[in-house]
Amino acid sequence: MLTIQGLTAIYPDKTKAVDGIDLIVNDGESVALIGENGAGKTSLLLAVVGVIESLSGVVEIDGVRLGKKTAGEIRKKAGLVFQNPDDQLFMPLIYDDIAFGCRNLGMPEDEVKARVADVLDRLNIAHLRGRSPLKLSGGEKRAVAMAAVLAMNPSLLMLDEPTAFLDHRARRSLVETLKKLSQTKIIATHDIAFAAEVCDRAVILKDGKIAVDGASSLLYDEKLMSDYRLEAIAKG
Numbered sequence: 001m002l003t004i005q006g007l008t009a010i011y012p013d014k015t016k017a018v019d020g021i022d023l024i025v026n027d028g029e030s031v032a033l034i035g036e037n038g039a040g041k042t043s044l045l046l047a048v049v050g051v052i053e054s055l056s057g058v059v060e061i062d063g064v065r066l067g068k069k070t071a072g073e074i075r076k077k078a079g080l081v082f083q084n085p086d087d088q089l090f091m092p093l094i095y096d097d098i099a100f101g102c103r104n105l106g107m108p109e110d111e112v113k114a115r116v117a118d119v120l121d122r123l124n125i126a127h128l129r130g131r132s133p134l135k136l137s138g139g140e141k142r143a144v145a146m147a148a149v150l151a152m153n154p155s156l157l158m159l160d161e162p163t164a165f166l167d168h169r170a171r172r173s174l175v176e177t178l179k180k181l182s183q184t185k186i187i188a189t190h191d192i193a194f195a196a197e198v199c200d201r202a203v204i205l206k207d208g209k210i211a212v213d214g215a216s217s218l219l220y221d222e223k224l225m226s227d228y229r230l231e232a233i234a235k236g
């Protein structure tokens, strides 16, 4: 379970991007985080794993409270796939990029190998394993970044714009993969149809605050969505 209480987070230039957020996400829930550009979606995800500094408030994952001493433990529990895959991929070979997190957790190499093979297969990217991340297309990079996080099997999976750059087939396979995962998920996205398909709950952010929190059926509510400068899914 993820518990966020009174979380306020700022960037070094003093921009307050997360402003007093209270949010509880129960085990197995799948939450879409939506809102216009600059609403604070990415910043909230970064604050949950302690990448940006919280000024005040509490983040707790499965009973572990985020703090300087627990940052490592928190990152084991919460896997974040970054909005920009270039922020996440840095090894010369894709295989090593996907294995990196697992190796960091001290997993034996046999197990690392099995996990990497499994996740490459699940995301239909086994053909990329020997390539360099620098030389991939945007969609391929995103799939590799996702694989690196899935391989660690975190109890909380946080995805930032996971369908960006994906073609139809890759997007479909991502939907199917996510639906099969029993983990708790928080997905920041502008892809409202994707959110409706994968998530049972939707949270709308505005100016770093939670404006609306409800069932994902609200994604079909034209009036509500347009109030937050978002586009509802067409019915029918």
Ligand SMILES: Nc1ncnc2c1ncn2[C@@H]1O[C@H](COP(=O)(O)OP(=O)(O)OP(=O)(O)O)[C@@H](O)[C@H]1O
Pocket (backbone or CB within 6 Å): 011, 012, 013, 015, 016, 017, 035, 036, 037, 038, 039, 040, 041, 042, 043, 044, 083
């Ligand atoms: N590195 C940074 N330093 C300072 N301010 C930042 C930084 N990154 C983002 N911000 C600011 O924080 C606020 C929230 O940005 P954030 O990236 O969290 O929005 P978002 O909802 O993820 O937007 P998008 O839909 O464009 O991805 C914005 O005002 C933004 O300008």
Ligand SMILES: [Mg+2]
Pocket (backbone or CB within 6 Å): 041, 042, 043, 083, 160, 188
């Ligand atoms: Mg963002």
